[in-house]
Amino acid sequence: MKRLIALTVLCAATSAAQQYTKDGELLMPKDYREWVFLTSGLGMTYSSGPAQRSPTFGNVFVNPAAHQAFLKTGIWPDKTVMLIENRDSETKGSINKDGKFQTHLEGFEVHVKDAARGGWAFYFIAKDAPSGKLFPKTANCYSCHEKFGATDTTFVQFYPTLIEIAKKKGTYKETGE
Numbered sequence: 706m707k708r709l710i711a712l713t714v715l716c717a718a719t720s721a722a723q724q725y726t727k728d729g730e731l732l733m734p735k736d737y738r739e740w741v742f743l744t745s746g747l748g749m750t751y752s753s754g755p756a757q758r759s760p761t762f763g764n765v766f767v768n769p770a771a772h773q774a775f776l777k778t779g780i781w782p783d784k785t786v787m788l789i790e791n792r793d794s795e796t797k798g799s800i801n802k803d804g805k806f807q808t809h810l811e812g813f814e815v816h817v818k819d820a821a822r823g824g825w826a827f828y829f830i831a832k833d834a835p836s837g838k839l840f841p842k843t844a845n846c847y848s849c850h851e852k853f854g855a856t857d858t859t860f861v862q863f864y865p866t867l868i869e870i871a872k873k874k875g876t877y878k879e880t881g882e
Contacts, residue, residue, distance in 0.1 A: 722768035722786045723817050730836035731815055731828040737788050740766040743864045747794065747805065751849060762807045763814075764790040765864070771818075775867065779874025781857045785818040813837070816850075816859065825850070825858050853880045 724732040734740075748760025767775075771785035781787075791812055794805040813830040815837065827846045830837030840846060855862040855878055856871045862880060871877035 722770065722784050723819065726836050730838055731817065731830065732836045733813070733830050733834065734768075734786060734788065737766050737790070740768050740788070741772040742766055743787075743866065746863060749863075751845075760794050760805070761811060762792045762794055762805075764792065764807075766790065776870060779856065779871045779876035781818055781859060783818055783820045785816075787816040787859065789814040789816075818857075855880050 722734065726732060743765040745765070746763045749763060766788045768784075768786045771781055771787075774780075774782040775785075790810065791814065792807040793809045793811060795808045796803075796805055798806065798808075810832045812832045815828040815830060816825065817828065818825050825847075827840040827844065828837040829840065850858040850860070854860055856867075856876045861867050861871050861877065868877065
């Protein structure tokens with residue numbers, strides 16, 4: 706009986722990672738804050754334009770079942786959901802004298818691996834929206850992730866806890882530019 710309950714919980718956790726509306730939008734995962742935290746970046750950008758006046762924090766989470774599979778194989782399994790929570794930054798607040806801290810939520814970027822929908826895809830979900838639209842396959846994020854993703858089109862090179870795992874499993878590729 707305990708084994709059946711554990712299997713039911715595991716299946717529920719795995720299937721809840723991504724869900725879609727009838728129009729194909731990605732539903733906002735309600736429990737993402739219970740997922741595995743991979744990293745946080747500050748002011749990261751892919752363009753060479755001027756720096757942001759107040760850089761944004763990007764907090765990256767991945768669904769637990771995908772994280773466990775990656776630890777074993779070095780590859781993200783089907784149904785992987787990587788979510789970036791984008792937050793404003795501030796320097797003045799409370800007793801802070803230097804540095805930056807996170808403030809208001811700006812929105813979410815989501816990278817989903819779903820073989821039934823053609824593999825890896827990107828979505829944007831506004832901060833108060835229940836779901837988000839798929840980026841068209843012509844969007845730059847697809848070719849950029851294909852070219853510069855260190856592992857399975859993902860930027861593992863920015864996830865310190867996963868770099869050595871991917872290298873040990875032989876799935877890490879050096880990227881640059």
